[in-house]
Each structure stands twice: as C-alpha cells, then as structure tokens.
Amino acid sequence: MSKKSSIKVAVAGVGNCFSSLYQGFAYYKDAGSDNVPGVMFADIGGYRTSDIEVVAAFDVDKRKVGKPVGEAIFAQPNCARVFQQDVPAGPVVQMGRVLDGVSDYMQQQPEAFGFRLSSAKPVDVVQTLKDSGADILINYLPVGSQEATEFYAQAAIDAGVAFLNCIPVFIASVPEWEKKFVDAGLPLIGDDMRSQIGASVVSQVLQELAFDRGAEVEFHQQLNIGGNTDFNNMMVQSRLASKKKSKENVIRAQNDIRGIPVPENSLFAGPSTFLPYLQDNKVAYFNIRLKGFGGAPVTIDAKLSVQDSENSAGVVIDAIRYLKVARELGVVGALRGPSAWTQKTPPEQMMYADAKSECAALAARKLTASVKKQVKN
Structure with missing residues (x-):
C-alpha cells in the first residue's frame, strides 16, 4: 500500500x-x-x-x-x-x-x-x-x-x-x-x-457476549480507580458528568443497537476515586448480573489492572x-x-x-x- x-x-x-x-x-x-x-x-x-x-x-x-x-x-x-x-x-x-x-x-x-x-x-x-x-x-x-x-x-x-x-x-x-x-x-x-485493553472495551464485549448467547442483562457495573492526574482532576464533580455519560454510552449502545431497553438503575460506569499510590495504574472492577436459560442467575465478577496511559x-x-x-x-x-x-x-x-x-x-x-x-x- x-x-x-x-x-x-x-x-x-x-x-x-x-x-x-x-x-x-x-x-x-x-x-x-x-x-x-x-x-x-x-x-x-x-x-x-x-x-x-x-x-x-x-x-x-x-x-x-x-x-x-x-x-x-x-x-x-x-x-x-x-x-x-x-x-x-x-x-x-x-x-x-x-x-x-x-x-x-x-x-x-x-x-x-x-x-x-x-x-x-x-x-x-x-x-x-x-x-x-x-x-x-x-x-x-x-x-x-x-x-x-x-x-x-x-x-x-x-x-x-x-x-x-x-x-x-x-x-x-x-x-x-x-x-x-x-x-x-x-x-x-x-x-x-x-x-486498547481497557474497562470500556471489556464491558462492551461482555455485554455483546451476553446478548449473543441469549442472556438477559439485569445489571452492569464498572468501577474505576487510579492515581494519575486524570483521576485527580475528576474528583471535581462538575468536570465529571460527560465522562460518566461517555463510559456508560459504550455499554448502553449494545442495547440500543439491538433494540433492547435498558432497565432503570441497571447500569453504572465511571471513575470512582483517586488513590495517589496507584499512580498510572488503573484498576477496574466489573459486576454483571444476567439471566440465562430458564431464568437461571449468572454473575460475572472481574478485575482489570492496566497502565492507563x-x-x-x-x-x-x-x-x-x-x-x-x-x-x-x-x-x-x-x-x-x-x-x-x-x-x-x-x-x-x-x-x-x-x-x-x-x-x-x-x-x-x-x-x-x-x-x-x-x-x-
């Protein structure tokens, strides 16, 4: 090329x-x-x-x-x-x-x-x-x-x-x-x-996996902590609204593409707190609750640790x-x-x-x- x-x-x-x-x-x-x-x-x-x-x-x-x-x-x-x-x-x-x-x-x-x-x-x-x-x-x-x-x-x-x-x-x-x-x-x-291998893309593919396998997503939570200036800056709540909306857009979009309603209070994704000790290490925690065949409960708990930058x-x-x-x-x-x-x-x-x-x-x-x-x- x-x-x-x-x-x-x-x-x-x-x-x-x-x-x-x-x-x-x-x-x-x-x-x-x-x-x-x-x-x-x-x-x-x-x-x-x-x-x-x-x-x-x-x-x-x-x-x-x-x-x-x-x-x-x-x-x-x-x-x-x-x-x-x-x-x-x-x-x-x-x-x-x-x-x-x-x-x-x-x-x-x-x-x-x-x-x-x-x-x-x-x-x-x-x-x-x-x-x-x-x-x-x-x-x-x-x-x-x-x-x-x-x-x-x-x-x-x-x-x-x-x-x-x-x-x-x-x-x-x-x-x-x-x-x-x-x-x-x-x-x-x-x-x-x-x-590249961040919380958002992990949430996206897990949401896609659930839908593609016929499961119902009842709850999807993604919490993020880190110690760099990005996380410190987001301690100011007035600067945070667009970030939370943007992170939730990734997950919500997989419902929207398929025409699946997002139940009230079923979705949370966003930065949670600033821990200086972590520096550029970002840690994300996922809790996803599904209903599978016959309404059987399925829970996914995961942790992701990355170098943010x-x-x-x-x-x-x-x-x-x-x-x-x-x-x-x-x-x-x-x-x-x-x-x-x-x-x-x-x-x-x-x-x-x-x-x-x-x-x-x-x-x-x-x-x-x-x-x-x-x-x-």
Whole structure:
C-alpha cells in the first residue's frame, strides 16, 4: 500500500497519555509492516508507527512550557511508566490557551498531583499549526475542558488540520461540529478515547457476549480507580458528568443497537476515586448480573489492572494513521468505523466486529459503502 509522506502531528496537552504515546513512537521506530506486538494494526494505508512525527505541542503548565517535548513528557505531574527513556528532543512545548482547562482544585493540589500555570503569553495556536505543517491535532486536555476543547477544535478547522478528540467533550458526535469539519474538507475522530485493553472495551464485549448467547442483562457495573492526574482532576464533580455519560454510552449502545431497553438503575460506569499510590495504574472492577436459560442467575465478577496511559497510546497510534489515510482519500467529517473502534462516544456506535471491519477496510485503503458517502466531491 502506498503513502505520500510522513504524518505530522500536533498535540494539545502534554500529559501522561501523550508521554506514553511519544515514548511509543521511539519504542516502535524500527517496527515493520507485519504483526507488531502491542500494536493493533502494524500497517494502516502504508503507514507504520515510525512514520509519525510530532511537529508542535501546547500546554499551560510551567514545568513543561518552553521545554522540548522529549523533556516535558517526563516532568511532573506526569507519572506514566517510563518504558523508553531515549526519545527525540522534538519541538518546544508552547503556551496554549487556559480557558477552562485547569480547575482551581488542580492548582491547589500538591506539586506531584496538580497543575502549575505558566505565566508565559499564549501563542497564536492557528498560526503555529500552519507554520508547523501539522496534518492532525490531538486533543489530550483534562476531562471537563469544554471551552478549551472547542477552542482547539476550531483552531484545527481554521488551520486546515484534522482533529483527534481523545476526551469526553463531545465534538465528533455533535452534528453541528461535524458539519464544520465537513465544510472545511477535514476528517475527525472522536469522542473520548477507548483504551486498547481497557474497562470500556471489556464491558462492551461482555455485554455483546451476553446478548449473543441469549442472556438477559439485569445489571452492569464498572468501577474505576487510579492515581494519575486524570483521576485527580475528576474528583471535581462538575468536570465529571460527560465522562460518566461517555463510559456508560459504550455499554448502553449494545442495547440500543439491538433494540433492547435498558432497565432503570441497571447500569453504572465511571471513575470512582483517586488513590495517589496507584499512580498510572488503573484498576477496574466489573459486576454483571444476567439471566440465562430458564431464568437461571449468572454473575460475572472481574478485575482489570492496566497502565492507563500506555493503554491509551495503543489506540491513538492507530487513530492518527486512520485520519491521515482518510485525508488522502478525500474523506471528510467524523470517521464512523475508526471512531467506533477507538472512542467511547462516536457519532455512530457499532458492534465490535463491525467497527474492526470498517477499520480494516480503511487500513487497506478501501472505501466501504458508508465511507463512500463521506468522500468530498
């Protein structure tokens, strides 16, 4: 499969998730186009993981602004596991717009668990994106950053770059926002990244399994705890509503696709508490109660323990390449298959196998019937 160039990426938010992603670029720099351990699709449209280049980065923390990306990713409060110490210096992190991206609570937290605002003057984000030659802007802002996310989404449109929305501020799943990207001739993926082997995809496939085997799901609970700044930031209840909704969307969608009502009080999914000791280790607990043949009760209790940020990077490293291929094929608007495969709240929820099939087609530069409708004339 052919490719035209490298993939130039910009990022808003140099936090734990981006730290793992940037380390991953170096870790997989010599990866081939065949099966690569830890990567879902080694080759997407001719692009390997080694074809991704970071050309711009924005943050607002004084411990990161003004430093090369390769240094900033290891600065506090980042606590992601260091699995690749030797990384390129990369571009200097520039001062972005604060808006609602940083809560008072996070500014009052201890040095290792909070944010420290830089006094630097914000740069012109649109011009910076244009000057960098970025193809894609990744949104990795803290949960609850509604105004800030909308600012960066509009900046992507104004700069003519695709948008990858990894947080639960709804952009790709909102028709008005999608239309803006369509009108600008740009693709986007969103909303709210669904980790590689994370709680959301585990809940999804267990829900699918129950329905496919004829069981009735009476109750599905998913509790999450962690010790990184993402979990600390979500201790502010006002920033949490969209996250809880997004996580529950993954499970609820499997009912909706099949036309099965969701009983009242039968579903809960969301972050539960912040435990600093865990750092970037996220632990999820599942309790699923079913009725099988003859109404027989079935209970599933499970525990999942992951490195939160690496789990994120394993998905985003593919989403970047889907966006690049879509741009080259003239596909505009929210990418249905890749969004359903990589995000919790896509514009169209799909079953696991259907979403994977759509992604495999795009990875082979094939346009499915639904994607052909999104090709710009």
